Amino acid sequence: MDSEVNTGDRTLAARVAAQTLGEEPLAPPQHIATDRGVFSSVFLVELPSRSVVVKLPRQGPNGDAARASGAYERERIAYLKLVEPGMPVPVCFGVVDLKSGPAFVLEDLTDHVTVDQIEGLKPTQALAVVDAIVDCQQRMSVERALGHGVRAVAPMGFDPQSLRKGLSSVFPTAGFQRLLHERVERISTFAELPEPVVCHGDPRADNLVLGPGVRLFDWQQIAVQAGEADVAWLAATSTEPRVRRSCEIDLVERYAVRMERSFDEAWHRYRLAMVVPGLAVLLLAQRRAQGRLQRLVEVSINRIAIALDDHL
Structure with missing residues (x-):
């Protein structure tokens, strides 16, 4: 069992579900997705009328990092202020404020089709996710997001010292070294791109389900x-990497068509946007992880390093 999950967490998940939906759980909550995330503990709770997923903020170093970065509060804003009915997002039944941060009671998607991020998405699956991304971006209000304090241009908030520390945690490829050296200029160029939208920020395979329809979760x-x-x-x-190289033109073309943008413009913006995963993974490399999560970090670093070499 995860060292950061205990009987108290299960009891808390049951209480959060009961408080939100007015029903007592039929059995002790089941800890799920134990090897999928570092910021939250997720429980499946069986109620008389339905099953729900309760997402609790974590204690310990990873939870502290999430609180300090505003991750939990961003997810609260997303579910309560930005998500609209019909979006490819799990239904949020309610949010309960705890001392450690907000707890979310969400639609149960555990019977939906998933893909292990380490194995990677197929091109057709990635295209379906792009459609879901566009569906969310087209309907989320930028004005409302900014009004609620959502950050503009994520890399602008990355601490330079932490990025340099992260570089020492990865194999210092030419791409990472160049990106860090040119960080200020590249972030500035990316930030100046017109027509911004509300981005999910972390639309990777571990943060979505594919069937019967794509749903994006983890809006931190x-x-x-x-x-x-x-x-x-x-x-x-x-x-x-070989799959990305075979399909990324199709992914960008699908995005361009849906956003009514020329392919050349979208491709240019896509290449500039590689600054986001390129810098973010230097922060990810410093997270405490073990088992599958550590393997996921290693795979992510390798994939992003190759993408940087392809596009910088």
Whole structure:
């Protein structure tokens, strides 16, 4: 069992579900997705009328990092202020404030089709995710997001010292070294791209289900910025390099058509947007992880390094 999950967490998940929906659980909550995330503990709770997923903020170093970065609050804003009915997002039945942060009671998607991010998405699956990304970006209000304090251009908030520390945690490829050296200029160029949208910020295979329809969850990294950043993040983290190279033109073309933008413009923006996964993974490399999560970090670093070499 995860060292950061105990009987108290299960009791808390049951209480959060009961408080939100007015029903007592039929059995002790089941800890699920134990090897999928570092910021939250997720429980499946069986109620008389339905099953729900309760997402609790974590204690310990990873939870502290999430609180300090505003990740939990961003997810609260996403579910309560930005998500609209009909979006490819799980239904949020309610949010309960705890001392450690907000707890979310969400639609149960455990019977939906998933793909292991380490194995990677197939091109057709990645295209379906791009459609879901666009569906969200087209309907989320930038004005409302900024009004609620959602950050603009995620990399602008990355601490330079932490990025340099992260570089020492990865194999210092030419791409990472160049990106860090040119960080200020590249972030500035990316930030100046017109027509920003509300980006999911972390649309990777572990944060979505594929069937019967794509749903995006884990909205802790939302940011107002060029929408191609979500496509770059998806391609760089969730497809094997050979698969990405075979389908990324199709991914960007699908995005361009849906956003009524020329392919050349979208491709240019997509390449500039590689600054987002390129810098973010230097922060990810410093997270405490073990088992599958550590393997996921290693795979992500390798994939993003190759994507940087292809596009910088």
